Amino acid sequence: MARSASGDSIVDRVVRLLEAFGPERPVLTVSELAARAGLPLSTASRLVEQLTEHGLLSRDPDRRVRVGLRMWELAARASPALDLREAAMPFLEDLHAVVRQHAQLGVLDGPDVLFVERLSAPGAVINVTKIAGRLPLHASSAGLVLLAHAGPDVQEEILHRPLRAFTARTITEPQRLRRVLAQIRQEDFVHCRGHIHPDAAALAVPVRSASGQVVAALSVVVPDDERALSRVPVLRAMARGIRQALSAGPLNGSGVVDPGPPSA
Template identity: 55%
Template sequence: MPRAATGESSIARAARIIAAFTAEETSLTVTEIARRTGLHIATASRLIAELTTHGLLARGPDRDVRIGVRLWELASRASPISSLRDAAMPYLEDLHAVVGHHAQLGVLDGDDVLFAERLSARDAVINYSQIAGRLPVHASSSGHVLAAHAPPEVRDRVLQQPMPRYTAATITTPDQLDRAWAAVRRQGYAFLPGHVHEDATGIAVPVRNTLNEVVASLSIIVPNDEHAQAGIPALLAAARGITRTLTSHRPPNSRPG
């Protein structure tokens, strides 16, 4: 495959272009993509044109660049999250109906929580997460659950990284975070009032596979008030239901976990 003078392949450069888009910035100019990827603007323009030809990127009405429908199609078809999401959706819908705010499903990807699904309501409390969006594990309830049950090397890596503060309640020191993860393992859920936004409480529980490994987090975001803990029983029941589905039925051609 063609390589740049630096030895980087065209595929690697194309991957950097696609990764330049974020959940908040889904439309970029060629100049902005070149700046974010460190590519020469002529190189970025050529690769963008090739990716657009194959439907992986698309041009907007103002010639801005966007993720193409073909890329979404391929990713949805191959995603290992699909079977997890399918198993979770009936329980996620019931949970959302009970809490009346946000119910969401997250997985650990690198050092972040990647949200595979989120159900919300028009008048729900503020929530920074979104589908295909990310939050750092140190600040979110989903992140606490996933990190608490992650391999030791993952936890050690997170503990050594900077921990941005979102509110006065956000945990930003390794000792505090390690103790919080221990509490999650002990009590079976994470309860984080006001850690990402002062008005919201995040509560999360683990979802397990056939090997009893934690493969996802199920969480709710509710108002940060005296009623916040009321949703915990429904959250735990929904997570048990998803776990039963994952451990009792495997769709054809799917892979466990």
């Protein structure tokens, strides 16, 4: 495989180029792509042209670059989150109709929660989450639920990392994080007040497969007021509905082979 003078392969360079796009920057110039990917402008320009020819990138009339429909098509065909999202959507829509704020579904991906779906309402409280967006596990309600039920190696990795503060209420102390994770496993939900934005509260519950394995987190973002905790029962009911829908589908609907019952 061809490598550059720095030793990185063509695949490495293509991945860095594609990772330069994000929910906040879906469209970039070639110069911006080169800078964000850490590539020479000539290399970035050549790769953009090749990826555009294959439909993996596309150009706007002003020559700015965005991810192409071909990329979306290929990703949608084999996405491990596709079955999960399809099973969850009817319940996510019902949840959204009840809370009339933000309802979202997230999965564990490395040190982050990756949001595979989000429904919002006009005039809803501020929410930084976007579909295909990420947040650190320690900072968001969905992330905390997923971290609480992740393996010990994942938990220890996060606990030994710097914990970024979004607000004064974000959990940034490892010992406090350990206590919160234990509480989540005991109570089976989490209530985060102002962890991402001071005016918003978030609540989340785990979504389980037929065997009880946590495969996702279902959450809402609502105003930080006395009514926030009243959403927990409907969250739990919708999570149970998603579990039943997953159990009826192939591979338990999660897109991966069910690993069996959780360890004690």
